[in-house]
Amino acid sequence: MRPERLFFFGEHAVVYGEPALVASIDKRVYVSVNLRDEKISRVYSKEYDQAAKFKIDKSHPPPHLPQIFKPVWTVCKEISSLTSLHKGFDISIKSEIPPGAGLGSSAAVSVATAAALNVCLDLDLSNSEISSIAFGAEKTVHGTPSGIDNTIATYGGAILYEKGNMKQVKIKTEIPLVIGNSGVKRSTAEWVGKVKLRKQRQEKIMKPIIKSIGLIVMEGLKLLDKNDFRSLGELMDINQGLLEAIGVSTFELDKLINAARQSGAYGAKLTGAGGGGCMIALSPEDRQKQIADAILKAGGKPIITNLSQQGVKIE
Secondary structure, eight states: OEEEEEEEEOTTGGGGTOOEEEEEEEEEEEEEEEEOSSSOEEEEETTTTEEEEEOSOSSSOOTTSOGGGHHHHHHHHHHHTTSSOOOOEEEEEEESSOTTSSSSHHHHHHHHHHHHHHHHTTOOOOHHHHHHHHHHHHHHHHSSOOSHHHHHHHHOSEEEEETTEEEEEOOOSOOEEEEEEOOOOOOHHHHHHHHHHHHHHSHHHHHHHHHHHHHHHHHHHHHHHHTOHHHHHHHHHHHHHHHHHTTOOOHHHHHHHHHHHHTTOSEEEEESSOSSSEEEEEOOTTOHHHHHHHHHHTTOEEEEEEBOOOOSOOO
C-alpha cells in the first residue's frame, strides 16, 4: 500500500520555477497481486468501477485499457522484463480516496503495484528502483511528470520541490486536516493552460502573484518547523486569495473553503490544479468532525486525515 498526496503550498507557481510543498496523507491505495497460470493479466478496482484484461507483449498499452490501468500495464511490463517468468497477474486495487480528487492517485497506484509485484516475484527491488519504475509508468498518464508524485508515494512525508530538485522535509508532529472533495472532475493540463494564457495577457500583474506564492512556500516551511498552526492557516488563506486571483478557484471550492473557515479551521485553500477537485482545511485537533460536517452541509465530501510520514509498505 502507499499514501495519497496533496499540495500544501505552491500549486501553479511551481510551473514557473517557484518552490512547492507537497505532503503525503494517511489515506492510501492498496494493491494485491497473485500470479496466474496464463499470460493474460486481469485488473479490477471497485472504487474506479473498472475491470480489464491485458497482455504485455506489445510496446504500448492496448487502446481499450481504461486510463487508470495504463500505468499498471507499464509497471507489469517493466517488472516482468526483470524476470524469466512469463505469466500474467491478478491485480486488485482498492483506494481510500475517490478517483478524480486530484490527490495523486495514478502515482499511488503505480507505486503500490510495483511494490506488490516486487514481493510477489521476490525481486528485492529497492525503494529507489520502485520509484523509478513508477515514474516511467506516470509518463503513460501525464507525458512529462515532475517526479513529485511517485517520490512522495514511495517515501511519504513531505517534499520541497524547486526547479526539478526535491528535498525531503521532516514533519515533526501530526497535522490534522480535513479534505473536502467538490465532486467536480477537471483536467490538470487544462487549468495549467488557463493560467498560462492569463499570465501571457497580464504578465506584469501575474508575475508578482506567482512570486508571492513561492514566498508563501518558504515561509510555510518555517512555520511547519515551529508547529505554528495558527500562522500556517493564515498563510493558507493568503495563498487561496492568490489562487483566486489567477483564476483557478470555483464557486464549489469557495463554498467548502468558507464553510471550513466558519467552523473553526485555522485556514483553508484549494489543493492541486483547481477548477474542481479538492480543498484542504488545517484543523485544531478537536474540530475535525465539526469542520467535516460543515463541508458536507456545503455540498462537499469530507475526508478527515493527517499528514503522514509513512511511505510505501507491505501488509
